[in-house]
Amino acid sequence: MIHELPKLPYSIDALEPHLSKKTFEFHYGKHHQAYVTNLNNLIVGSKFENATLETIIREGDGGIFNNGAQVWNHTFYFFQFSSEPLLMPSGPLAKAIDASFGSLPEFKEQFNKACATLFGSGWVWLAKNPQGKLEIIQESNAGNPLRQGLVPLLTCDVWEHxxxxxxxNRKPDYIQAFWNVLDWKIIEGRF
Incomplete structure (x- = not known):
């Protein structure tokens, strides 16, 4: 199986001024592409040569896991944004956020804190556990909640790139910009 860099559902300048075209040229066009290229090179001749990214995340290790998870994580990240996002969740997802965190502002406060305090590089996730409760998960490096049997709903990439x-070095400014392009309609679909 050949993995490819997925085409974005918006132009690379569509999220400005919150996430710039320049950042997208590097983050999506270079970093994400490098993970795709590295993964394709690493899986040749391995038991993961024809595996899905989800299988690689759940069963892989070393460079195959790291690159496979980074391909999946970045795709998941980029595809949760919109230039005209729904800025508030509704329906069952809104109720689940209230049940798990008290309110949307309390959820955002906890999520922002998790992003700001994750040491080093990694990802912060909103995920649903098997009981249907929502959790905020901090993962270092290429970590992904699929390895814990959780359903990822949204993520914030807190790698410096x-x-x-x-x-x-103003990570809190990035975290605030993130909320301006996160499309809750997409997150509701994942829920």
């Missing part, structure tokens, strides 16, 4: 061209 996600924000450094736009915000330099």
């Amino acid at each position: 996600a924000y450094y061209l736009d915000q330099q």
